[in-house]
Amino acid sequence: MRLVFIIAAIYLAAIAPVRSQSLDIFKKTTTEVAPGVYSYGSFSARSLFVVTTDGVITTDPVSAKNAADMREAIAEVTDQPVKYVVYSHQHWDHVLGGQVFKDEGATFISHEKCIPHFILHPNDDLVMPDQTIAGDHDLTVGDKTLKLMYFGHNHGDCMLVMQVDGTRVLYINDLVTPYSVGLGFMPDYDPGEWVRTLHELEAMDGWMQFIGGHGIPIAPKDAMVQRRRYMEALMAAVLDGIESGKRLEELYGTIELAEEFKEMRGYDTHIRRSAERIYHYYTMGW
Numbered sequence: 044m045r046l047v048f049i050i051a052a053i054y055l056a057a058i059a060p061v062r063s064q065s066l067d068i069f070k071k072t073t074t075e076v077a078p079g080v081y082s083y084g085s086f087s088a089r090s091l092f093v094v095t096t097d098g099v100i101t102t103d104p105v106s107a108k109n110a111a112d113m114r115e116a117i118a119e120v121t122d123q124p125v126k127y128v129v130y131s132h133q134h135w136d137h138v139l140g141g142q143v144f145k146d147e148g149a150t151f152i153s154h155e156k157c158i159p160h161f162i163l164h165p166n167d168d169l170v171m172p173d174q175t176i177a178g179d180h181d182l183t184v185g186d187k188t189l190k191l192m193y194f195g196h197n198h199g200d201c202m203l204v205m206q207v208d209g210t211r212v213l214y215i216n217d218l219v220t221p222y223s224v225g226l227g228f229m230p231d232y233d234p235g236e237w238v239r240t241l242h243e244l245e246a247m248d249g250w251m252q253f254i255g256g257h258g259i260p261i262a263p264k265d266a267m268v269q270r271r272r273y274m275e276a277l278m279a280a281v282l283d284g285i286e287s288g289k290r291l292e293e294l295y296g297t298i299e300l301a302e303e304f305k306e307m308r309g310y311d312t313h314i315r316r317s318a319e320r321i322y323h324y325y326t327m328g329w
């Protein structure tokens with residue numbers, strides 16, 4: 044018994060530093076990125092909340108547990124009620140669990156193109172939007188305006204990019220996870236339109252940093268440029284393979300990008316599935 048205990052103690056001591064390091068990015072944190080503008084969450088998911096003189100605007104609740112934790116984090120910086128919840132896009136890893144905000148009277152907003160997804164793929168943990176927008180929209184509450192910007196089809200077809208007017212920070216959710224390749228295979232991605240969107244965002248003046256839907260609290264614009272260049276390199280490599288007559292299995296098994304992209308988080312796990320997704324994009328038309 045004692046031996047088991049000692050072995051267990053040695054084992055726990057050995058893995059403890061590793062575990063605490065690897066758990067760090069999953070620890071939820073609140074970071075003020077501009078006056079009254081907060082990045083909240085962890086690698087699992089990240090939201091924006093904005094404290095105004097007349098209530099709080101928040102984005103994605105993520106899950107019931109995350110929404111409860113975020114409500115506590117909001118209460119730590121203000122007594123104001125949550126007046127609005129804005130969904131960034133339709134994916135369940137961002138939009139579920141908003142009931143705690145509904146219960147305090149918040150109005151839920153999304154792009155109108157999210158609604159067919161919510162109807163086609165219902166979820167008991169989803170609060171349906173009270174209002175929808177069809178394009179760019181300014182949401183003004185108290186002393187702040189949250190600009191909701193729509194760039195068309197990219198990561199799905201209802202993504203809203205956000206910016207609190209007067210700040211140099213964007214909230215772009217899953218369009219870029221900083222220094223990461225992101226999930227490789229999702230049928231609702233449109234890779235070409237996604238790259239176009241990133242080019243349009245890069246060309247947009249008035250911002251220097253962004254908050255992604257996963258990962259570190261805030262990242263420099265360069266991290267968006269890296270992701271756009273990665274996507275272009277992947278698409279070029281797959282197109283080269285198709286044009287040189289490689290079949291999917293061969294292309295899928297041999298895909299390799301430049302060293303600079305191999306350092307991005309998730310490269311080893313996702314590069315093959317990403318290549319498969321792009322192969323279908325070029326050969327199936329979707």
Ligand SMILES: [Zn+2]
Pocket residue numbers: 132134198217
């Ligand atoms: Zn998503």
Ligand SMILES: [Zn+2]
Pocket residue numbers: 134136137217256257
């Ligand atoms: Zn996501």
